[in-house]
Amino acid sequence: xxxxxxxxxxxxxxxxxxxxxxxxxxxxxxxxxxxxxxxxxxxxxxxxxxxxxxxxxxxxxxxxxxxxxxxxxxxxxxxxxxxxxxxxxxxxxxxxxxxxxxxxxxxxxxxxxxxxxxxxxxxxxxxxxxxxxxxxxxxxxxxxxxxxxxxxxxxxxxxxxxxxxxxxxxxxxxxxxxxxxxxxxxxxxxxxxxxxxxxxxxxxxxxxxxxxxxxxxxxxxxxxxxxxxxxxxxxxxxxxxxxxxxxxxxxxxxxxxxxxxxxxxxxxxxxxxxxxxxxxxxxxxxxxxxxxxxxxxxxx
Amino acid sequence: xxxxxxxxxxxxxxxxxxxxxxxxxxxxxxxxxxxxxxxxxxxxxxxxxxxxxxxxxxxxxxxxxxxxxxxxxxxxxxxxxxxxxxxxxxxxxxxxxxxxxxxxxxxxxxxxxxxxxxxxxxxxxxxx
Amino acid sequence: xxxxxxxxxxxxxxxxxxxxxxxxxxxxxxxxxxxxxxxxxxxxxxxxxxxxxxxxxxxxxxxxxxxxxxxxxxxxxxxxxxxxxxxxxxxxxxxxxxxxxxxxxxxxxxxxxxxxxxxxxxxxxxxxxxxxxxxxxxxxxxxxxxxxxxxxxxxxxxxxxxxxxxxxxxxxxxxxxxxxxxxxxxxxxxxxxxxxxxxxxxxxxxxxxxxxxxxxxxxxxxxxxxxxxxxxxxxxxxxxxxxxxxx
Numbered sequence: 051x052x053x054x055x056x057x058x059x060x061x062x063x064x065x066x067x068x069x070x071x072x073x074x075x076x077x078x079x080x081x082x083x084x085x086x087x088x089x090x091x092x093x094x095x096x097x098x099x100x101x102x103x104x105x106x107x108x109x110x111x112x113x114x115x116x117x118x119x120x121x122x123x124x125x126x127x128x129x130x131x132x133x134x135x136x137x138x139x140x141x142x143x144x145x146x147x148x149x150x151x152x153x154x155x156x157x158x159x160x161x162x163x164x165x166x167x168x169x170x171x172x173x174x175x176x177x178x179x180x181x182x183x184x185x186x187x188x189x190x191x192x193x194x195x196x197x198x199x200x201x202x203x204x205x206x207x208x209x210x211x212x213x214x215x216x217x218x219x220x221x222x223x224x225x226x227x228x229x230x231x232x233x234x235x236x237x238x239x240x241x242x243x244x245x246x247x248x249x250x251x252x253x254x255x256x257x258x259x260x261x262x263x264x265x266x267x268x269x270x271x272x273x274x275x276x277x278x279x280x281x282x283x284x285x286x287x288x289x290x291x292x293x294x295x296x297x298x299x300x301x302x303x304x305x306x307x308x309x310x311x312x313x314x315x316x317x318x319x320x321x322x323x324x325x326x327x328x329x330x331x332x333x334x335x336x337x338x339x340x341x342x343x344x345x346x347x348x349x350x
Numbered sequence: 351x352x353x354x355x356x357x358x359x360x361x362x363x364x365x366x367x368x369x370x371x372x373x374x375x376x377x378x379x380x381x382x383x384x385x386x387x388x389x390x391x392x393x394x395x396x397x398x399x400x401x402x403x404x405x406x407x408x409x410x411x412x413x414x415x416x417x418x419x420x421x422x423x424x425x426x427x428x429x430x431x432x433x434x435x436x437x438x439x440x441x442x443x444x445x446x447x448x449x450x451x452x453x454x455x456x457x458x459x460x461x462x463x464x465x466x467x468x469x470x471x472x473x474x475x476x477x478x
Numbered sequence: 479x480x481x482x483x484x485x486x487x488x489x490x491x492x493x494x495x496x497x498x499x500x501x502x503x504x505x506x507x508x509x510x511x512x513x514x515x516x517x518x519x520x521x522x523x524x525x526x527x528x529x530x531x532x533x534x535x536x537x538x539x540x541x542x543x544x545x546x547x548x549x550x551x552x553x554x555x556x557x558x559x560x561x562x563x564x565x566x567x568x569x570x571x572x573x574x575x576x577x578x579x580x581x582x583x584x585x586x587x588x589x590x591x592x593x594x595x596x597x598x599x600x601x602x603x604x605x606x607x608x609x610x611x612x613x614x615x616x617x618x619x620x621x622x623x624x625x626x627x628x629x630x631x632x633x634x635x636x637x638x639x640x641x642x643x644x645x646x647x648x649x650x651x652x653x654x655x656x657x658x659x660x661x662x663x664x665x666x667x668x669x670x671x672x673x674x675x676x677x678x679x680x681x682x683x684x685x686x687x688x689x690x691x692x693x694x695x696x697x698x699x700x701x702x703x704x705x706x707x708x709x710x711x712x713x714x715x716x717x718x719x720x721x722x723x724x725x
Contacts, residue, residue: 081397102570102723113481119719121575125484135567137500148496152572154482198481219395226388226398244361247399264403267360317450 051078052111053199053231054099059108061094068094070255071108076231076248081221083242083263084235085332086252092235093131095252096203099233100129112199123199128153130192131203132185136176142187143172146194153195155228161194164220168213181208189217193224202234206241218245240329249328253336263328270331271308271323274301279319287312291334293344303334361396365404368394370413370432373424380428383421384414411435486578493574493582498589500568504556508549508594512601515548519605545601546636549594553640554647557587561651561718570723580715587648591641599636631696638703645710652714655721 054076061069069091076082086092097103098110101117101124110117117123136145146165150156165172168186179187189205202221206214222245225232236242239249249266251259261269270290273280277300288305295301303326308316316323326334359367369385372378385393390401405422408414413431414422425431452462559565560583569579654660690706693699 080399097722101575104722119575119577121486121489121573121578122481122483124570124575125489125573126481133567134571135564136571137497137568139503140500144499148499149572151495152492222395222397223392226391244396244400247397262399263397264360264362264400318453320454 052076053078053113054233055109055111055114056099057109059098059110060106061091061098061103062106067255069098069105072252072255072257073108074250074257074260076233076250078231079229080247081225081232081234081245082248082250083239083246084233084250084252085237085239086235087237087336090252090336091255092252093203094255096129096201096233096235099199100127100201102129126197127199127201128192128195128197129201129203130188130205132181132188132205132207134184134188134191138175138177141173141175142170145176146191149191149195153197155196157194157196157228160224161190164190164193167216182210182213183208185209186213186217189221193220196224196228196230198230200230200232202232204235204237206236206238214241218242221245238329239332240327243328249332251332251335258335259332266328266331267325268306269328270303270326270334271306272301272303272326272330273316273321273323274299275319275321276300280321283312283316283319290331291337303331361394362400362403362407365390365394365396365401366407369404369408373413373428374432378424380424380426383423386421484573489573489578490581490585492572493569493578494585494589496572497582497586501586504552504590505593508552508590508597511548511552512545512597515545516601516605516608519544520608545605546598546639549598550640550643553587553591553594553644556590557644557647558651558654560587561648561655561714563655566655566718566721567723576719576721577715580711580718583648584711587644588641591644592637594640595633595636598640599633634700635696638700638707642703642707642710645707645714649710649714652717656717 052075054074056072056074058071058073059069060067060071072091072095084092084096094103098105099112099117101112101120104118112120112123113126115122117127140148142165146158146161150158150161168183168190170183170187176184176187185205185207186209189202192200192202192205206217209217218241221232221234234242234245243249243263246263248262249259250257259266259269273284274295277294277298280300280302284302284304287302287308289302290305291303293301308323313323369378372384378384384405387398387402387405390396390404391398394401405414409416409422411431412425413428415425416422449462452459457465566579569582574582650664653664690699690703693702
């Protein structure tokens with residue numbers, strides 16, 4: 051069953067399209083990483099799914115309902131980011147009590163244990179917490195609420211590395227105990243790839259890839275070699291990224307569907323393909339210019 | 351236990367190889383149950399679906415078999431299959447590399463064969 | 479995992495309690511405002527003195543009107559705050575849609591109107607006590623004794639007035655949320671209207687005064703005021719219901 055279904059969904063502000071005809075679906079009880087660069091449209095997409103924002107065109111269904119203004123979607127969904135605001139006068143312990151009142155699947159034991167583990171004080175105020183501590187507290191709510199659809203939008207903002215790893219581990223362990231659909235956005239794919247089943251790569255408002263993490267791992271290969279020779283070899287290949295590596299040397303990322311013949315040809319040239327990690331691939335596939343930042347410094 | 355996230359091998363293959371190693375050294379014996387996908391996920395800190403892929407890979411290769419509702423178990427042939435697979439895989443790869451290198455260096459097939467025979471003798475001599 | 483289909487009324491209740499617990503500081507503000515109003519009222523709102531044959535009589539009229547006015551202003555401001563971005567975002571932290579959030583707001587505003595009105599009425603007694611203990615030789619002349627039903631009607635009337643002011647605040651706040659420009663336009667228009675009507679013998683204000691304040695029939699007054707408040711809230715619902723929760 052699909053928990054989220056988007057068909058040609060667009061969201062625009064005036065003439066600027068934040069999302070441009072996005073189509074994909076999210077299977078139930080999977081952890082999907084929403085990956086993309088700053089401003090790619092990750093947050094916009096997640097807010098549409100959460101029902102906070104209204105899409106401009108297309109069809110969006112969450113639990114088979116249009117999420118905007120839907121009470122059913124809200125009741126089965128929680129959205130965690132670093133912008134969460136609570137009433138000023140509410141100390142942390144009452145925020146947890148309130149959350150428990152709202153969410154039927156709330157796991158009070160888990161909340162309490164995480165709360166103590168991360169050494170929060172019950173009478174602290176959310177507003178007085180540091181950035182990283184705020185994020186940590188918000189993720190406790192995200193985990194303990196055990197919502198059928200749990201959305202984490204850049205949940206680790208400000209957290210130090212140890213806390214980030216603790217959070218990822220807690221997320222995984224709780225997911226094993228209580229499987230649910232989790233969307234987690236990040237620009238640090240390498241930090242979260244082990245958690246993920248699927249990756250949705252967004253670039254400039256469009257879906258660039260939607261694959262399982264394993265497929266992504268084998269999606270592309272990197273080859274480095276003499277510019278003339280390599281471009282000749284690659285002219286019938288699907289090139290995902292190319293970069294001049296200085297003196298006559300060329301680095302190419304190509305789809306990992308090279309025929310045996312072509313591969314033998316390559317190996318015959320003394321070029322050994324390297325593997326491209328999912329994080330690298332996502333980076334290469336979302337370069338603004340084919341040559342990267344070096345293009346800016348290149349003389350016309 | 352840690353996996354090499356930066357390794358060129360997909361995680362599910364690393365999982366499969368870990369189970370194979372455990373079978374080879376006898377930690378998982380014939381007709382014994384191996385870790386479930388959830389146990390693997392917890393131990394290796396990975397997504398359970400990825401762990402399941404590793405297990406399924408081994409099932410497809412006849413190293414594990416499924417008992418309905420009970421989990422995955424080690425087949426009688428498991429050790430043998432793993433040994434054969436590794437022979438074919440690793441060794442064949444090395445030989446292919448040698449042939450390619452020979453080609454680049456304009457070493458003829460006959461010359462290469464002679465080199466191999468020579469290497470064989472050298473190693474056997476060492477062992478004797 | 480099963481998908482809960484929530485009952486609207488349950489969510490409204492939860493949202494209401496959430497606000498009730500979270501927005502306690504509003505009541506601290508109320509206490510401070512009413513205290514200030516009482517201090518203002520201590521001088522009396524009107525006085526006269528006359529002496530004859532060596533006896534000097536001074537009359538002061540004390541009234542809790544100040545307290546009531548401050549309470550209305552308080553409800554007005556609380557209502558505007560509830561429509562602001564920060565407060566709406568706090569609604570959406572937990573389960574809600576726009577409709578339940580608004581219903582909970584109305585319930586909250588009604589509750590604070592009741593509390594504001596009752597404390598305002600009680601402050602009249604406090605005012606009497608303070609003046610009693612702070613001066614010698616004083617004789618109280620109370621208003622003519624009221625029938626208990628008149629007390630009840632007075633109470634309801636006060637609550638409804640405070641509630642009406644909160645409804646006005648809520649509507650204005652909602653309009654400003656539609657476009658921040660209104661935050662500048664509305665006060666300017668308001669002042670312009672005051673000047674305009676000041677020149678034209680305040681027809682509108684007079685009419686408002688007659689329509690609401692001078693209505694003789696309590697039932698009619700109740701219907702008019704209640705209807706106005708409801709209309710304001712419905713208009714606000716319409717405006718806010720289309721708003722995205724901007725974070």
